[in-house]
Amino acid sequence: MDKQILQYSSNHFFMNHMVSDPPYDVATHIHDFYELFYFVSGDLTYYIEGQAYKLYPNDLIITNSKELHRIVFNSASRYERKYIHFQPEYISSYQTDEYNMLSYIENRKLGNFNRIPAKNVIEDGIFELWNHIDETSQENSPESKIMVKTYFIQMLIAINKVLSKYNQSYISNHKYSQKIVSILDFINKNLSEKITLNILEDRFYVSKYYLCHVFKKNTGFTVMEYVTYKRVMKAIELLISGNPALDVAHTVGFGDYSTFYKAFKKITGFSPNQYFKATK
Template sequence: MAELHHEDDTGKFLVSYRKAPSHHMPISHFHSTYEIYYLMSGQRSFFIKDRTIAMEAGDVVIVSPNIVHRTINAAMPEHERLIVNMDPSYLGMTEQTGSAAPNVLQPLLDHEYLVIRLPLLDRVSIDGLAEAIIREMREQKPGFELFAQTLVQQLLILCCRHAGQGSVQPVASPSAMHERISEIAQYINRHYMEDLSLQIVADKFYVSPYYLSRIFKEATGFTFVEYLSSVRIKEAKKLLEGSAMKVSQIAKKVGYGSVTHFNRVFKSVTGRAPLFYRNER
C-alpha cells in the first residue's frame, strides 16, 4: 500500500494520497474546508449529504465545507486516490469579502458538492496536476506548500470551467435501495431536531429496524446513529460559530435533551469540546 499524508501548521491545507486494496473512512466526516477527491484508478462509492454516488476512475468530487460525507468500498475495492482539503481563505473566500470567490470558482458557491467527469484531454491535465502535487509533498523543497496550493487552484479552475459549462455529472443512485436510503437521509436532515430513533424512522418508512440498520450502513457507510449524530453536530457547530446562543440552547435546538450527552457526542464527532468553536469567534 502506497500512502502519503501532509497537513500544514494551520490545519487549513491537507494532502492525502493513497493506493490501497481496500479502505473505509473510519469516522463520521465533515470539516470547515473544501475537499477535492480525485479517483485516479479503481471504483469507489461516495456518500454525500443524503445520497450515494458511484465513482469511476477520472472522476473528481468537490465537497463544500460542513457537508457530511463518507467514502465506501465498491464491488472492486482496490483504488488509488488523491484528497486535498483547502480552507476557503486560500481560494480568495473570506469573511471580509462575504465568502466571495473569483468568478471562475462560482460553481463552488452555487453547489453543496460537484461531481465532475472530465473528457480525456482534461483528465490528462488533471493527472499531471495530481502527480505534481504528490511530488511536491514527497520532496518538500522550499515553498512546496505554496507551490502545491497553486496546483490545487489550477485543478479547481479546470473543474469549475466544466461545471460552468453544465458538464457536472448528474447524480444518479446506484440502485433502488440507494434511492430509498436517500429519501431516509433527506428525512433525517429535515427532522434532526426532533426525537428521532431507529425505531421511529423505521416505522415512518414501513420497514423493520433491523433491515433499516443493515441497508443504511451498506448504502452510506454510516450507522444510523453515526449519521444522525453527524447531522446534528454539524448544525450545532454552525450555531456555535455564527450565533451567541448558549451551549444548552444549542443542544436542545439540535435534538439533545441532555447537555452532558450533547457534549460527549460533540467531542466524539469533532474531536473538540463545543466551546472550542465558540472561542474561535
C-alpha cells in the same frame, strides 16, 4: 499498511499522495475544510450524504465542509489516492466580487455532483494541473509556494467550468431509493425534533428493520449515525454564531447535555466550549 509517496503543506493547504495495502473502510466523517480526492486505483464506493459513487481511476471527488462521507472497500485491492485539503483563507486573495471560486463547490445540494468523471478530469486539464502541483510542491525554490497556489487556482477554475456544465448524466448510475431521499430530507429538516426508528417507521410506512438495512445499503451510514452527525454539524454552526452550548444541545435535538457533549467530542475531538474558543 500505508505508504506515503508525497506530502506538502502550507497555510490552510495540505496535500498527500498515499498507497494502502490492504485498505480498511473509512468511518463516517466530516471536515472543517474542503477536500479534493483524486482516485488512482482500488475497488471502492464513496458514500456522500446518502449518494453512492463507484469510483474509477482518475475520478475526482469533491466534498465541502457540510457533507458527511465515508469510504467502503469492495475488495482488498491496492488502494492509491491523492487528496488536497484546503480552507477558504488559502485562496481569499484571489476571490473577486465577479468570480467566487467556491460557489459551485459550496452551493450544491448535499451529496450531488460530487464526482467529476475521469474523462473530464483528463480532457478539461484537471489531471495536468494536479501533476504540476505535485511536481512544483517538491521543488526547493523561493517561488515554489507561489507556483503551487497559482496552479491550484487554475485547477479550481477548471473544476468550476466542469461543474457549471453538470447535469444528471454525470451522477453515478447507482439506483437510489426515493424512500431514502424522503427520509434524508425529513431528518435534515427536523433535527431539533425527536427522531427514532419507530417514528420513521410510522411516518414512512416501512419496517424499521428493513429501513436499517436499506438505509445502510444506500447511504453507507446507519440511521442514527447519520442523525447524530447532522445534529453535531448543526451545533457547530450555532456555536460559531455565539449560542451557549447548553442551548445548542437542546436546539439540535439532544435530550440532555451529557449525550450532546459525548457525541460532539467524539466527532470533532473537542468539547463544545473548546470548539467555540478555537474558532475565535
